[in-house]
Amino acid sequence: MVGALLLTIVLAPSAAIVLILLARRPRLAEGLNLAASVIAFLAALALPALSLTGAHVYWASYIILDPFGAWVILCSAIVYLLASIYAIGYMRLLEEEDSLPRFYALFAGFGLTTLVGPMMNSAGLYWIAIELTTLVSAFLVAFERAPESIEAAWKYIIVVSGGISLALLGTVLFYWAGSFVLGPHYDMTWAVLRGAAPQMNPAVLLLAFLLVLVGYGTKVGLAPMHTWLPDAHSEGPAPVSALLSGALLNTAMVGIVRYLAIIEAAHPGPLPRLVLVVLGAFSLFVAAMFIVRQRGIKRLMAYSSVEHMGIMALGFGFGGVLGVAGALYHMLNHTLNKSLMFFGAGSMMRSYQTKDIGAIRDVGRRFPVVGALWLAGAVAITGAPPFGLFASEFTILRAGLRGPQVWAAIVMALLLIVIFIAFLNHFREMYFTPTPAEAEPAPARPVGAWCAVPMWLALVPLLVFGLWWPEAIWQYFGAIAHGLTPSSGVIGTGL
Amino acid sequence: MLVAHLSPLAASLFSLIAIASLLLAFVMLGSRWLRHYLYAFALESWLIAALSAAVGYYGQYPELYLIAILTAVFRGCLLPYLLLRIVRRLNVARELHVVVQASSSLVIGAFAVVFALVVATHIGDTLGLGGTVVVLALTVMLSMKLIGFLMLTVRHEAISQILGLLVLENGIFLGSQILVPGMPLLLEIVILFDLLIIVACFGLLVQYLISHVGTTSSLKLRRLVG
Numbered sequence: 175m176v177g178a179l180l181l182t183i184v185l186a187p188s189a190a191i192v193l194i195l196l197a198r199r200p201r202l203a204e205g206l207n208l209a210a211s212v213i214a215f216l217a218a219l220a221l222p223a224l225s226l227t228g229a230h231v232y233w234a235s236y237i238i239l240d241p242f243g244a245w246v247i248l249c250s251a252i253v254y255l256l257a258s259i260y261a262i263g264y265m266r267l268l269e270e271e272d273s274l275p276r277f278y279a280l281f282a283g284f285g286l287t288t289l290v291g292p293m294m295n296s297a298g299l300y301w302i303a304i305e306l307t308t309l310v311s312a313f314l315v316a317f318e319r320a321p322e323s324i325e326a327a328w329k330y331i332i333v334v335s336g337g338i339s340l341a342l343l344g345t346v347l348f349y350w351a352g353s354f355v356l357g358p359h360y361d362m363t364w365a366v367l368r369g370a371a372p373q374m375n376p377a378v379l380l381l382a383f384l385l386v387l388v389g390y391g392t393k394v395g396l397a398p399m400h401t402w403l404p405d406a407h408s409e410g411p412a413p414v415s416a417l418l419s420g421a422l423l424n425t426a427m428v429g430i431v432r433y434l435a436i437i438e439a440a441h442p443g444p445l446p447r448l449v450l451v452v453l454g455a456f457s458l459f460v461a462a463m464f465i466v467r468q469r470g471i472k473r474l475m476a477y478s479s480v481e482h483m484g485i486m487a488l489g490f491g492f493g494g495v496l497g498v499a500g501a502l503y504h505m506l507n508h509t510l511n512k513s514l515m516f517f518g519a520g521s522m523m524r525s526y527q528t529k530d531i532g533a534i535r536d537v538g539r540r541f542p543v544v545g546a547l548w549l550a551g552a553v554a555i556t557g558a559p560p561f562g563l564f565a566s567e568f569t570i571l572r573a574g575l576r577g578p579q580v581w582a583a584i585v586m587a588l589l590l591i592v593i594f595i596a597f598l599n600h601f602r603e604m605y606f607t608p609t610p611a612e613a614e615p616a617p618a619r620p621v622g623a624w625c626a627v628p629m630w631l632a633l634v635p636l637l638v639f640g641l642w643w644p645e646a647i648w649q650y651f652g653a654i655a656h657g658l659t660p661s662s663g664v665i666g667t668g669l
Numbered sequence: 670m671l672v673a674h675l676s677p678l679a680a681s682l683f684s685l686i687a688i689a690s691l692l693l694a695f696v697m698l699g700s701r702w703l704r705h706y707l708y709a710f711a712l713e714s715w716l717i718a719a720l721s722a723a724v725g726y727y728g729q730y731p732e733l734y735l736i737a738i739l740t741a742v743f744r745g746c747l748l749p750y751l752l753l754r755i756v757r758r759l760n761v762a763r764e765l766h767v768v769v770q771a772s773s774s775l776v777i778g779a780f781a782v783v784f785a786l787v788v789a790t791h792i793g794d795t796l797g798l799g800g801t802v803v804v805l806a807l808t809v810m811l812s813m814k815l816i817g818f819l820m821l822t823v824r825h826e827a828i829s830q831i832l833g834l835l836v837l838e839n840g841i842f843l844g845s846q847i848l849v850p851g852m853p854l855l856l857e858i859v860i861l862f863d864l865l866i867i868v869a870c871f872g873l874l875v876q877y878l879i880s881h882v883g884t885t886s887s888l889k890l891r892r893l894v895g
Contacts, residue, residue, distance in 0.1 A: 296856070302860065306863075309867065309870050312870065319877065319881050321883075322892050324882050326893055328874055328878060331870065331871070332830050335834050335867065336818065336837065339834065343841050346845045346852075349852055350849045353848075354796075358851030362853070362856075378792060381788075464895065
């Protein structure tokens with residue numbers, strides 16, 4: 175059953191790519207990609223419940239489905255579905271019918287790589303999956319062929335390839351450290367590495383972990399390795415930005431969390447977690463500084479992604495049931511919310527024909543429905559109640575206050591307030607600053623239904639999850655947290 | 670563990686190849702001519718292929734012969750050929766504006782090697798393998814990593830950046846042949862193919878840079894800031 179579902183998730187986008195490339199018809203390409211995303215979503219929806227019975231391992235132990243992986247796959251599938259709906263409306267606005275099949279083939283390929291990454295059971299194959307996400311998405315970032323987007327794609331591929339090569343070095347060192355325990359030939363699965371970790375040399379293990387953390391941290395967009403992120407996220411088409419932010423970053427976070435679980439099994443002291451917490455806090459700081467002075471609407475969203483990845487890193491770094499549960503919950507909320515924000519930003523960018531916040535005015539009056547959805551999203555993403563992000567950020571804060579790194583929790587709370595004020599100030603400008611009479615801009619284009627529907631689909635669950643969160647899901651998070659933390663290191667169990 | 674019981678001849682052969690590769694990395698670092706980078710890279714790849722074969726012979730890992738052949742074909746022939754095509758398209762024979770002079774970057778590179786040696790010696794000592802070829806392999810691996818990053822920062826022609834990344838990968842591959850010769854075959858083959866795809870993607874992006882941006886120097890890529 176689980177095997178069939180995983181196969182469906184892999185085959186649906188793959189089949190879509192092949193058919194799109196064979197048929198080369200724009201409308202058919204839209205439909206095929208959408209169908210693939212719906213199928214992948216439905217299959218992924220069933221995975222978390224099925225994964226609870228224990229880790230399912232397939233294909234000579236190269237593929238794994240565990241509760242953690244299932245959750246990340248579900249998040250990726252959600253944003254792939256939403257972005258596929260939105261892409262239909264958005265890409266038609268570009269009026270480049272001929273290149274649409276190429277776009278959708280790449281898009282389905284990108285969706286596929288983000289779905290496959292969390293399934294990888296071998297540390298080496300996981301590295302390859304992450305590398306592939308970079309290659310496919312670089313071409314999506316460069317899709318519009320504007321000088322800016324090509325510049326962004328070039329920086330993206332150079333910075334991330336450099337970073338990820340550090341992760342490869344770390345992977346090799348992990349294998350080397352394991353070869354003293356397990357002999358020269360062994361399968362480098364997560365479970366095997368974790369089992370052998372207590373006997374591995376601590377110095378090598380720590381060096382390898384730090385390399386992996388910096389390497390995959392580049393891909394996650396943790397500061398100071400985040401430099402590619404604002405460029406790539408702001409220059410790609412809006413559906414691509416949503417997929418980058420909502421799916422790709424999570425897929426890379428998987429690696430950090432799995433390696434953290436491995437090194438924690440060896441009881442290495444506080445250093446690995448401390449480094450992760452420092453990186454997370456620094457990401458929040460950098461994001462706050464750039465959000466305050468931001469002029470580009472999509473760059474604003476991109477720095478907000480740096481912020482939320484920092485929060486997630488803090489959650490996993492604080493650890494314990496609370497920290498892990500908060501981070502996982504945050505992953506879902508961020509996925510939904512950041513898609514909503516990028517959809518709104520993309521539509522406004524197309525309507526006003528500018529990326530400059532200063533030129534976008536009177537959004538609320540001109541777009542009563544879409545404007546309201548986008549504003550609600552902005553309130554949600556800054557962590558205000560009653561939306562889901564309030565609950566998840568609060569949970570992570572609680573985890574921080576209970577653990578040894580109280581300073582990080584305090585820094586996090588302060589920076590979240592700064593970001594709240596700065597982010598909403600930009601929205602105040604866009605909604606409530608009156609347009610100067612002499613510079614009445616051209617009438618804005620209306621936003622179509624294909625672009626509005628995914629915004630509803632993202633906002634409604636966000637509101638529901640903020641108000642009501644089923645007990646079963648907390649238990650599910652608890653199971654993941656217990657799977658990731660060595661038994662003696664758990665801090666606090668009560669929720 | 671292979672390195673624990675190596676014959677002196679094998680150990681010196683491995684050391685020789687590792688040191689020669691490191692020297693070639695310095696050749697790349699010291700030269701401003703793009704073609705020199707390319708030849709040095711191709712030669713380095715052939716040395717790595719030779720190392721794979723040597724490790725396969727002395728350590729009785731027959732699958733490493735396959736890796737050696739693939740390395741020679743992919744890294745030694747196909748990648749340099751693809752890169753040569755990119756260089757021809759570029760119409761740039763050398764780095765025009767250097768951020769750091771070649772001589773200064775050689776000195777920085779030397780410091781990088783010293784740093785790598787300190788780290789490698791420390792790790793070798795904690796493992797009880799001080800003075801063996803392991804220390805050398807780690808040194809070369811880490812210093813090629815650092816030299817690759819140095820090339821990425823001080824060079825800004827598109828092709829030098831690609832080569833900088835490939836030096837990073839070469840360092841890892843070289844070290845892993847000595848440290849973990851038993852790494853699963855599947856992984857090594859997939860990583861080789863992966864490299865090929867990366868270079869193909871870089872080629873395509875360079876083409877975009879030429880036709881849509883009009884420059885291949887990262888110094889001029891400064892539209893996106895803040």
